Amino acid sequence: MKLITLQCVLVMSIMLMHDARAQHESPFDKINQIPEALSPLNLSQVMPTGWLKTQLEENLRGFTGHLDSLVPELIIEDDIYGTDRLTRQVKSKDLGALSDAGEWQVQFLWWNSETQGNWWDGYIRSAILTNDTGHLKKIKAHIQSILATQDTDGYLGIYDTDLRYNFETENGELWAKTTLLRSLLAWYAYTGDSVVWIAVKRAVDNVMVNYPPGLSHPFHIHKPDAGGLTHGLVFTDVLETMYRLTGHQAYLDYCLFLYRDFSQQELNEDGQYDKLVKPGVPLLGHGVHTYEQLRPLAVSYYASGNVQLKTAMDIFLQKIEITTNPSGAPTGDEFIGGRNADATHSGYEYCAVHELMDSYISLLIKTGDVSYGDKVERLFFNAAQGARHPSASAICYLKTDNSYYLTGGKNGDTSDKNQTRYRYSPVHKEAAVCCVPNAGRIGPYYIQHMWMQEDNALVAELLGPCEVSTIMGGHRILLKEITEYPYAHKIRFEVSTGEPMKFQLKIRKPSWANDVKSSLPYTLKDGYIVIDKTWGKTTVLSIEFISQPVLQHTSQGEIYFTYGPLVLAHPIEAVETITRQYAVSTCKEMKYAPVPKTIYQYISKPGPQIKERRDKPMNFLTSMFNPDSGIEETIDLVPMGQTILRQVTFQQYRKE
Ligand SMILES: [Zn+2]
Numbered sequence: 001m002k003l004i005t006l007q008c009v010l011v012m013s014i015m016l017m018h019d020a021r022a023q024h025e026s027p028f029d030k031i032n033q034i035p036e037a038l039s040p041l042n043l044s045q046v047m048p049t050g051w052l053k054t055q056l057e058e059n060l061r062g063f064t065g066h067l068d069s070l071v072p073e074l075i076i077e078d079d080i081y082g083t084d085r086l087t088r089q090v091k092s093k094d095l096g097a098l099s100d101a102g103e104w105q106v107q108f109l110w111w112n113s114e115t116q117g118n119w120w121d122g123y124i125r126s127a128i129l130t131n132d133t134g135h136l137k138k139i140k141a142h143i144q145s146i147l148a149t150q151d152t153d154g155y156l157g158i159y160d161t162d163l164r165y166n167f168e169t170e171n172g173e174l175w176a177k178t179t180l181l182r183s184l185l186a187w188y189a190y191t192g193d194s195v196v197w198i199a200v201k202r203a204v205d206n207v208m209v210n211y212p213p214g215l216s217h218p219f220h221i222h223k224p225d226a227g228g229l230t231h232g233l234v235f236t237d238v239l240e241t242m243y244r245l246t247g248h249q250a251y252l253d254y255c256l257f258l259y260r261d262f263s264q265q266e267l268n269e270d271g272q273y274d275k276l277v278k279p280g281v282p283l284l285g286h287g288v289h290t291y292e293q294l295r296p297l298a299v300s301y302y303a304s305g306n307v308q309l310k311t312a313m314d315i316f317l318q319k320i321e322i323t324t325n326p327s328g329a330p331t332g333d334e335f336i337g338g339r340n341a342d343a344t345h346s347g348y349e350y351c352a353v354h355e356l357m358d359s360y361i362s363l364l365i366k367t368g369d370v371s372y373g374d375k376v377e378r379l380f381f382n383a384a385q386g387a388r389h390p391s392a393s394a395i396c397y398l399k400t401d402n403s404y405y406l407t408g409g410k411n412g413d414t415s416d417k418n419q420t421r422y423r424y425s426p427v428h429k430e431a432a433v434c435c436v437p438n439a440g441r442i443g444p445y446y447i448q449h450m451w452m453q454e455d456n457a458l459v460a461e462l463l464g465p466c467e468v469s470t471i472m473g474g475h476r477i478l479l480k481e482i483t484e485y486p487y488a489h490k491i492r493f494e495v496s497t498g499e500p501m502k503f504q505l506k507i508r509k510p511s512w513a514n515d516v517k518s519s520l521p522y523t524l525k526d527g528y529i530v531i532d533k534t535w536g537k538t539t540v541l542s543i544e545f546i547s548q549p550v551l552q553h554t555s556q557g558e559i560y561f562t563y564g565p566l567v568l569a570h571p572i573e574a575v576e577t578i579t580r581q582y583a584v585s586t587c588k589e590m591k592y593a594p595v596p597k598t599i600y601q602y603i604s605k606p607g608p609q610i611k612e613r614r615d616k617p618m619n620f621l622t623s624m625f626n627p628d629s630g631i632e633e634t635i636d637l638v639p640m641g642q643t644i645l646r647q648v649t650f651q652q653y654r655k656e
Helices: 002-024 050-061 063-070 111-130 133-147 173-191 194-210 228-246 249-264 287-292 294-304 307-323 350-367 370-386 435-448
Strands: 046-048 451-454 457-460 466-472 475-483 490-497 501-508 515-518 523-525 528-535 538-546 550-553 559-563 566-571 574-581 588-594 610-612 620-626 631-639
Touching: 046 050, 046 111, 046 435, 050 063, 050 111, 050 435, 063 111, 063 435, 111 133, 111 173, 111 435, 133 173, 133 194, 173 194, 173 228, 194 228, 194 249, 228 249, 228 287, 228 294, 249 294, 287 294, 287 350, 294 307, 294 350, 350 370, 350 435, 370 435, 370 566, 370 631, 451 466, 457 466, 457 475, 475 501, 490 501, 515 528, 528 538, 559 620
Parallel strands: 457 501
Antiparallel strands: 046 466, 451 457, 466 475, 475 490, 490 538, 501 528, 515 538, 523 528, 550 559, 559 566, 566 631, 574 588, 610 620, 620 631
């Protein structure tokens, strides 16, 4: 007994020593780099077909293809990376937004770089993925003119020599470069043009020379509230792409340096290490900042292999889960404010939907964990489609899952006269032209990451109609994925190789699929359907995912239905008011009010709760209690991505 006690004491003291050492070790120490599980394919190796292609074409005919003519004053008339670079003399700028000036004035100065950079990024990728020669020609000219703004020392950015890399206050130095360089890297991926590559490399080198790692503080600021400064943390997106293209370690190490400096400064940002590791500290900040900060943290963990960063990431993911609505959208309208998900009251921003999706894609690449694929699909098919107008070229800047009014304020709220975000617009200039550019990025980012490579395997991660052309083991593989997914659960794959070739085809099995029917023998491993064979000239593989509609519960005890990756909603009949028609015919600003506003309630009953309509696939009928009429009524449920006003969640009916 005594011996055991002594042994216990010994073990405990060793553990305490380990703990003490762990506490002294910095979470930013580099231990052992972790390789990524998967390699993303190059942009344009996955080309969209079917509804995905149609959607990009619609965007190109609307806000993505024409944003420069919809808001010329923010794009064409402000050469912010060139002749209109910011100097100490510039004190204010017209950005169109309805906002109080003063304290925040200085942050507005970089706004147009975000609008321009993110718009070009989505526009370039959309034109490449649809092979639109007219738009590609215009983009080629733009690339030449932006490269011409590069200084002899490599500087590409928005500040004149009196300001650059020399700030005590809010600034957009790294953020303006991030949005620009992401778009240039997209163009380089498509063209392989070495002139573009050298320009990007010199611009990144210029940052690393002027903000030397370990010897500078790019995130230092006198006041803790920042916008462009802290958006600049996702400069790691550029660095990570550069690392994947070159294998050059300095790019990854610089990511770790940036995240460390960001964490060590006094800033009101959720993604700082010390806040993340405290599970009791809720997410408070500007949603789009918070959700994009998952990426720099993830790349820092993989660059360092430091388990303390893994712990921070795990807690961060739990905190995000609490803010996540049924559509997958994370709360933040604009700020999160410590609120949990709530289908009626927690609004979300289109920008944040894109950024969180991109963060989950980053984790999918790193881990190969299929659950991130489910998260990406949930966001893209429900939140993103559900805030995009079904027929016009316009989006909601803010939306809620239960959307009873889209007249400016949240669900009909008129207390803030400047609130215009809850309605459809192809620009949202009164608030900020941030969400519309991101609405042009989200489709291309989904499409590029539908397929990835892993050793001797080609992996379908995100499902949908597309064609793949890639090289593995020196051989070209052409693959067609023919499907209406997620609006059907059958997929036909046509795999062609020039000569017989052995490799694995892996397909992510969605978590909702109860069973799989396959025309070829397969094994299931780590959530993937694995087909390991020698592929002949052309092989056809048919896959069907078997599932039923599922009744789900929110954390507030409300219910909603899903079918496959789709969240279902009851569409609410509405009166449409077109408040502005733009010269581009599909671009309109629109408001919607319900006729009438009935909020249905759910009466629990045994047996199947909903049934699919025979005449309309993916359309369902259910019965719900109407508190206005006092009777149960049969109502429609459709994919929420196809709705304008809608009810997604239903309170349980309680007899008074
Ligand atoms: Zn936005």
